[in-house]
Amino acid sequence: xxEVKRKSSPTxxxxxxxxxxxxxxxxxxxxxxxxGLIHSERTDSGHRRYHADVLRRVGFIKVAQRVGLTLSEIxxxxxxxxxxxxxxxxxxxxxxxxWKPILEERIAMLEAMQEKLDGCIGxxxxxxxxxxxxxxxxxxxxGGTGPxxxxxxxxxx
Numbered sequence: 670x671x672e673v674k675r676k677s678s679p680t681x682x683x684x685x686x687x688x689x690x691x692x693x694x695x696x697x698x699x700x701x702x703x704x705g706l707i708h709s710e711r712t713d714s715g716h717r718r719y720h721a722d723v724l725r726r727v728g729f730i731k732v733a734q735r736v737g738l739t740l741s742e743i744x745x746x747x748x749x750x751x752x753x754x755x756x757x758x759x760x761x762x763x764x765x766x767x768w769k770p771i772l773e774e775r776i777a778m779l780e781a782m783q784e785k786l787d788g789c790i791g792x793x794x795x796x797x798x799x800x801x802x803x804x805x806x807x808x809x810x811x812g813g814t815g816p817x818x819x820x821x822x823x824x825x826x
C-alpha cells in the first residue's frame with residue numbers, strides 16, 4: 670500500500686520568535702501589523718502567530734526604511750504581493766522592477782546632495798555667506814518650495 674504524506678501545517682512563530690529572528694522589537698511588529706504591512710493569526714487565547722513568510726516581509730520593510738522610503742510606499746509594494754504565502758520568484762521580480770525607478774531617483778538625489786551640500790542648495794535661507802552669490806534676494810523661491818538647486822533648478826548666471 671502506498672502511503673500518501675500530507676503537508677504538515679505551516680509553522681507559526683510567536684511575536685518574540687519573529688522579533689528575534691528579524692532583528693526588530695516586538696513593538697515594531699505590532700506597529701507593522703497595525704499599519705497593514707504584515708499579518709498574523711490569533712490563537713484561541715488571543716496571542717499573535719506569524720507564518721514564516723513574514724520574516725521576508727520584515728526584512729524588506731527594514732531595508733526600505735533604511736533607504737528612506739515612506740510607510741505608504743512600503744505598504745503599496747507589499748500590497749502587490751500575496752498576503753497569505755511567501756511570494757514566488759516572479760512576484761519578487763515584479764516588485765523589484767517596479768522599485769527600480771524609485772531607487773534610481775533616490776540614488777541620483779543622494780549623489781546630487783553629496784556634490785552640492787557644501788555649497789548652495791537653493792533653500793532660500795540666505796544664511797550662508799555664499800548664498801548672496803548663488804541665491805540673491807531668494808530667487809530660488811520662484812522655482813517652488815524646497816531645495817530648488819538640489820532638485821535640479823539651475824542658479825541664475
